[in-house]
Amino acid sequence: MTSAAxxxxxxxxAVRRRKVALLWLAAGALTIVAAAGLLQLGAGxxxxxxxxxxxxxxxxxxxxxxxxxxxxFLGRDLAHGLGFGDPGTLPTETLIVWxxxxxxxxxxxxxxxxxxxxxxxxxxxxxxxxASPYLLGVSSxxxxxxxxVLVLFPALGPFLPLIAMVxxxxxxxxxxxxxxxxGASPVRxxxxxxxxxxxxxxxxxxxxxxxxxxxxxxxxLAWTTGSLTxxxxxxxxxxxxxxxxxxxxALSGARYLDVLLLGDSTAKSLGMKVEHARFLLAATAILAAxxxxxxxxxxxxxxxxxxxxxxxxxxxxxxHLLVGCLFAGPALxxxxxxxxxLLLSPVQIPVGIVTGVIGGGxxxxxxxxxxxFGKL
Amino acid sequence: MNPASSPSTSWTPGLAGTGLVVRYHKHQPPVVAxxxxxxxxxxxxxxxxxxxSGKSTLLKALARQLTPxxxxxxxxxxxxxxxxxxxxxxxxxxLFQENMAPNDLTVEELAFxxxxxxxxxxxxxxxxxxxxxxEALCLAGARDLRNRPVSQLSAGQKQLAWIAMLLAxxxxxxxxxxxxxxxxLVHQFDVxxxxxxxxxxQGKTVLLVVHDLNLAxxxxxxxxxxxxxxxxxxxTPAEVFTAxxxxxxxxxxxxxxxxxxxxxLWCMPTGRCLNKETA
Numbered sequence: 189m190t191s192a193a194x195x196x197x198x199x200x201x202a203v204r205r206r207k208v209a210l211l212w213l214a215a216g217a218l219t220i221v222a223a224a225g226l227l228q229l230g231a232g233x234x235x236x237x238x239x240x241x242x243x244x245x246x247x248x249x250x251x252x253x254x255x256x257x258x259x260x261f262l263g264r265d266l267a268h269g270l271g272f273g274d275p276g277t278l279p280t281e282t283l284i285v286w287x288x289x290x291x292x293x294x295x296x297x298x299x300x301x302x303x304x305x306x307x308x309x310x311x312x313x314x315x316x317x318x319a320s321p322y323l324l325g326v327s328s329x330x331x332x333x334x335x336x337v338l339v340l341f342p343a344l345g346p347f348l349p350l351i352a353m354v355x356x357x358x359x360x361x362x363x364x365x366x367x368x369x370x371g372a373s374p375v376r377x378x379x380x381x382x383x384x385x386x387x388x389x390x391x392x393x394x395x396x397x398x399x400x401x402x403x404x405x406x407x408x409l410a411w412t413t414g415s416l417t418x419x420x421x422x423x424x425x426x427x428x429x430x431x432x433x434x435x436x437x438a439l440s441g442a443r444y445l446d447v448l449l450l451g452d453s454t455a456k457s458l459g460m461k462v463e464h465a466r467f468l469l470a471a472t473a474i475l476a477a478x479x480x481x482x483x484x485x486x487x488x489x490x491x492x493x494x495x496x497x498x499x500x501x502x503x504x505x506x507x508h509l510l511v512g513c514l515f516a517g518p519a520l521x522x523x524x525x526x527x528x529x530l531l532l533s534p535v536q537i538p539v540g541i542v543t544g545v546i547g548g549g550x551x552x553x554x555x556x557x558x559x560x561f562g563k564l
Numbered sequence: 565m566n567p568a569s570s571p572s573t574s575w576t577p578g579l580a581g582t583g584l585v586v587r588y589h590k591h592q593p594p595v596v597a598x599x600x601x602x603x604x605x606x607x608x609x610x611x612x613x614x615x616x617s618g619k620s621t622l623l624k625a626l627a628r629q630l631t632p633x634x635x636x637x638x639x640x641x642x643x644x645x646x647x648x649x650x651x652x653x654x655x656x657x658x659l660f661q662e663n664m665a666p667n668d669l670t671v672e673e674l675a676f677x678x679x680x681x682x683x684x685x686x687x688x689x690x691x692x693x694x695x696x697x698x699e700a701l702c703l704a705g706a707r708d709l710r711n712r713p714v715s716q717l718s719a720g721q722k723q724l725a726w727i728a729m730l731l732a733x734x735x736x737x738x739x740x741x742x743x744x745x746x747x748x749l750v751h752q753f754d755v756x757x758x759x760x761x762x763x764x765x766q767g768k769t770v771l772l773v774v775h776d777l778n779l780a781x782x783x784x785x786x787x788x789x790x791x792x793x794x795x796x797x798x799x800t801p802a803e804v805f806t807a808x809x810x811x812x813x814x815x816x817x818x819x820x821x822x823x824x825x826x827x828x829l830w831c832m833p834t835g836r837c838l839n840k841e842t843a
Contacts, residue, residue, distance in 0.1 A: 202670045451664045459653030459681035504666035
């Protein structure tokens with residue numbers, strides 16, 4: 189990947205080159221998030237110019253009033269509970285940007301972060317470039333458990349991320365158990381993942397027949413393809429704490445991921461408790477994927493292609509790779525969501541369709557181009 | 565450094581296994597069958613034996629890479645099974661026969677991984693880590709390679725890079741499982757000379773599994789010969805490498821030639837022995 193030429197001496201050129209690459213990647217990704225985000229804030233049935241959108245986003249009536257901010261970020265009940273007063277009245281532009289469009293962008297950012305981190309971790313702990321929450325069946329397992337709740341036990345709504353995590357864990361355990369045969373080869377893992385995902389998908393469809401009314405079916409259908417349509421501050425509040433936890437856990441696990449890439453024996457000989465570490469890292473990855481699934485449904489391929497692109501840019505050291513994913517994940521998801529919402533306007537398509545088309549194509553391209561595809 | 569390493573009782577240098585039984589499959593005979601072995605401190609010890617004789621397995625059991633079904637290993641006066649994993653790793657490093665690393669990992673980054681058992685969870689790289697890595701790269705002769713990706717090195721250079729990682733770990737005991745098997749002649753000597761230097765100059769206790777009897781004869785202070793999970797001979801190369809033992813262990817007829825100038829032994833296999841019972 190990196191060339192050995194021109195590396196005579198000096199201050200660790202490989203490391204410096206990767207840091208520069210990471211800076212560029214972060215800058216590029218931030219630009220994309222800002223551009224796509226601003227487009228999302230401005231465009232829609234109530235059109236605004238990007239200046240208007242920016243003005244609405246930075247409106248002093250919101251930022252200057254703690255009560256209004258608290259109502260958005262904490263929710264009405266918690267804001268009242270903490271003694272904040274009622275929010276002020278806002279102009280239409282500000283109201284639209286803040287109540288409808290901004291939360292969608294924020295959820296997109298966090299879902300992008302979670303899926304990218306989850307994919308990176310899965311790829312490292314399975315030592316498999318093809319691993320991702322989607323291809324390992326984790327997303328589908330999480331999805332099935334969520335759909336069960338939506339259709340059969342709607343009262344459990346607030347616990348969606350945890351329920352999704354249980355479903356994802358079960359799916360991952362099943363996939364790993366099926367694939368395990370003197371170690372889990374990349375191809376066996378993905379095959380087992382695809383099969384488990386197919387089974388979970390069938391069961392999801394079967395659940396539609398138990399739905400009480402057509403609105404639930406429509407909602408569930410949009411949700412199985414992965415959609416950010418209709419997400420609001422409630423979803424921001426649902427996913428934000430888990431995102432924060434996953435980012436902290438993932439970044440503190442960076443060194444463990446690096447050592448795991450040296451193989452289990454070497455990791456063990458260096459004093460790592462390999463099974464513990466792999467378990468905790470897998471739990472982090474499942475939590476990240478499950479919380480993303482809980483708010484956005486089954487958005488495919490983000491967890492596959494983002495780590496791949498970032499690794500090709502900044503290298504495989506996880507303290508660089510994971511930080512790169514924090515920027516690149518949102519860039520892909522927010523721009524894909526802008527495409528999904530605005531490309532065929534007024535028809536909105538689920539973001540999962542866009543990432544599926546882009547990601548699936550990218551996956552095929554990888555398979556064709558790389559002969560040793562799969563092994564990390 | 566680590567609370568566990570604070571000597572409540574003193575550490576007595578030495579490594580020994582007692583009554584070790586290792587089995588890979590329940591219904592098959594053990595790979596190591598109740599063996600006791602004391603690794604001489606400050607020496608180069610070599611395990612030899614035919615394929616499947618259990619020499620690598622015994623090495624891994626002594627390094628706590630495998631959990632024995634029965635028996636115990638005492639490392640510096642403590643039962644190795646009760647020591648924290650990092651404590652073991654600070655005392656004992658092991659180089660495996662086959663290794664893997666990400667494509668773009670440089671030699672220096674690999675060496676820094678050797679500092680893993682010395683670092684706490686959120687601790688960043690310390691000055692001591694840097695010094696240890698620089699010294700390890702120098703000792704292993706991999707200093708000039710430090711910015712090159714490990715994946716692009718030749719087999720011999722790769723081995724030096726991995727030994728550098730092992731040295732950054734700063735263990736007293738160095739275990740190397742067939743470090744020369746995939747190397748051409750000149751690199752076999754490079755690695756073995758390095759091993760000897762680490763023993764003679766750094767005082768490391770070295771345990772090797774080696775296939776080539778002549779390398780073993782040349783570099784070992786002490787040899788254990790294994791066959792079917794048992795130690796069948798042990799002693800200096802001169803004591804172990806006899807025609808009778810080679811017949812017994814390897815089922816080959818061999819001539820032993822002593823090079824009087826250097827004092828080394830040469831084993832010249834002349835053919836297989838058909839009936840080992842005649843030994």
